[in-house]
Amino acid sequence: MIHIQDVHAGYDNTNVITDMSFTVNKGEFVGILGPNGSGKSTLLKLLDGTLQPTKGTIRLEGTLLPEINRKVLAQQMAALPQLHSYSFSHTVEQTVSVGRYPYLSGLLKQGTEHDRLKVQEAMQQTGVDSMKERPISSLSGGEQQRVFLAQALAQEPSLLLLDEPTNHLDYSYQQQLMDTLKKWSIEEELTIISTFHDINLASLYCDRILLMENGKLVKFDVPERVVEESTLRSVFQSTMKVQQHGFTNVPQVALLPPHFHSLNGFDNAQSITKENTSMMMQLHSPIKCFTAAPVGGGIGWYNQFVLLQQYIDTNDAEDVIHSWFRNQGWIASQSVGMTSQATTEDGILPLTTYQEHSVHVTTVPYQRKANGDVIGGEAWVFVDGELTDEGFIAAISEIRLGQQIALEQLGVNAAEAPLSSVLIGATMRSEATFSPSLLSSIRESVSKCYKLHTEGNEE
Numbered sequence: 399m400i401h402i403q404d405v406h407a408g409y410d411n412t413n414v415i416t417d418m419s420f421t422v423n424k425g426e427f428v429g430i431l432g433p434n435g436s437g438k439s440t441l442l443k444l445l446d447g448t449l450q451p452t453k454g455t456i457r458l459e460g461t462l463l464p465e466i467n468r469k470v471l472a473q474q475m476a477a478l479p480q481l482h483s484y485s486f487s488h489t490v491e492q493t494v495s496v497g498r499y500p501y502l503s504g505l506l507k508q509g510t511e512h513d514r515l516k517v518q519e520a521m522q523q524t525g526v527d528s529m530k531e532r533p534i535s536s537l538s539g540g541e542q543q544r545v546f547l548a549q550a551l552a553q554e555p556s557l558l559l560l561d562e563p564t565n566h567l568d569y570s571y572q573q574q575l576m577d578t579l580k581k582w583s584i585e586e587e588l589t590i591i592s593t594f595h596d597i598n599l600a601s602l603y604c605d606r607i608l609l610m611e612n613g614k615l616v617k618f619d620v621p622e623r624v625v626e627e628s629t630l631r632s633v634f635q636s637t638m639k640v641q642q643h644g645f646t647n648v649p650q651v652a653l654l655p656p657h658f659h660s661l662n663g664f665d666n667a668q669s670i671t672k673e674n675t676s677m678m679m680q681l682h683s684p685i686k687c688f689t690a691a692p693v694g695g696g697i698g699w700y701n702q703f704v705l706l707q708q709y710i711d712t713n714d715a716e717d718v719i720h721s722w723f724r725n726q727g728w729i730a731s732q733s734v735g736m737t738s739q740a741t742t743e744d745g746i747l748p749l750t751t752y753q754e755h756s757v758h759v760t761t762v763p764y765q766r767k768a769n770g771d772v773i774g775g776e777a778w779v780f781v782d783g784e785l786t787d788e789g790f791i792a793a794i795s796e797i798r799l800g801q802q803i804a805l806e807q808l809g810v811n812a813a814e815a816p817l818s819s820v821l822i823g824a825t826m827r828s829e830a831t832f833s834p835s836l837l838s839s840i841r842e843s844v845s846k847c848y849k850l851h852t853e854g855n856e857e
């Protein structure tokens with residue numbers, strides 16, 4: 399569709415774009431990303447022909463851009479520039495109608511019924527038809543943005559160039575606009591090249607992303623290959639984290655401001671307090687947890703934890719925990735709650751703790767009841783360090799292995815033991831990071847932490 403070859407370009411004899419070569423195919427939705435001043439808008443000006451390269455060539459459907467008749471070019475290509483303040487007072491409908499100029503002929507340049515229909519369609523698609531009589535100067539920034547988009551659509555181009563089209567748009571209109579553009583690129587094979595500052599939006603919608611730095615192409619590839627932590631950190635000089643979207647595999651960026659590193663996420667193992675039938679811990683700020691607890695299960699950030707003694711397995715653990723939260727005034731969305739059936743003769747919840755370097759373990763010991771059943775085995779493992787997602791999963795396996803080792807040493811057949819609730823929490827401060835030695839430390843700490851209480855024979 400459009401092919402750029404060895405292009406250099408700039409202003410006042412200074413090149414702002416250098417050595418630029420790439421091809422965009424028909425129907426592709428391409429996002430241009432890069433820091434302020436990296437040359438994104440300049441690249442768009444080259445593509446729409448308002449700026450000439452000092453070196454190199456730009457071809458549209460095989461023809462050199464300067465050789466295409468202006469009117470023919472206007473029928474093929476529409477450009478939506480960055481929004482500026484407009485002093486003129488055309489109505490919305492008149493502004494959108496400008497998009498049909500490349501199709502008007504004759505001295506009076508009167509539009510046909512077909513032209514009026516296309517203007518109506520474009521206004522409907524962008525949701526501005528209800529304000530068609532209003533002067534454009536009376537509209538909000540987001541409304542004006544939609545009017546100029548309607549103008550570009552009325553032009554029925556095969557190539558649409560957009561400069562930060564989601565600027566001024568609230569979340570709802572950002573999504574509507576991006577959904578519409580995506581639909582047109584798929585259904586109408588409209589080729590779209592657009593600059594963005596929002597990396598996440600570009601990653602969600604664009605087929606390929608062209609990343610620029612200092613007027614040069616850094617990468618031009620699918621989002622998964624461009625929205626990549628080390629590349630973005632180096633280009634944007636910013637501490638960013640890249641993770642998957644959560645509902646799709648699309649990479650998304652999260653800023654990680656330095657003040658989050660200084661939070662005192664985990665005080666120390668002593669901050670676990672025990673009452674007769676419960677143990678709890680409250681932290682100043684949340685830590686990242688992975689747990690199979692009945693309340694707060696899964697992956698999340700929590701700062702309050704409780705393990706409640708529940709003598710009989712009544713399947714109402716969730717209700718018991720929630721009512722305990724209510725009594726204590728704990729906020730459920732910030733809290734993890736689990737239960738244990740383990741008890742002692744005097745009804746007190748037995749606990750053992752073990753600490754090694756950055757790993758703090760607290761367990762409810764296994765307990766053999768008079769009828770031979772083994773109960774207990776719940777474990778909290780806190781790491782003062784950073785765990786990756788795979789680190790959390792590996793840590794859970796290590797906890798299970800630690801439990802098995804302990805059970806063997808206690809002479810309990812592992813198959814008899816209950817699948818007890820376990821919790822792994824990490825402060826995500828980088829004192830200790832995910833490593834084989836951290837994992838073996840978790841396994842050893844867990845195995846050392848368990849004891850066996852046999853009913854009627856308290857240790």
Ligand SMILES: Nc1ncnc2c1ncn2[C@@H]1O[C@H](COP(=O)(O)OP(=O)(O)OP(=O)(O)O)[C@@H](O)[C@H]1O
Nearest residue numbers: 409410414432433434435436437438439440441593
């Ligand atoms: N008309 C102009 N005359 C001279 N220099 C210009 C002109 N327009 C842009 N520049 C310079 O060219 C460089 C690239 O600007 P450009 O607007 O293309 O960057 P951008 O990536 O779109 O930036 P932003 O993200 O801030 O919109 C900048 O250093 C800018 O100052």
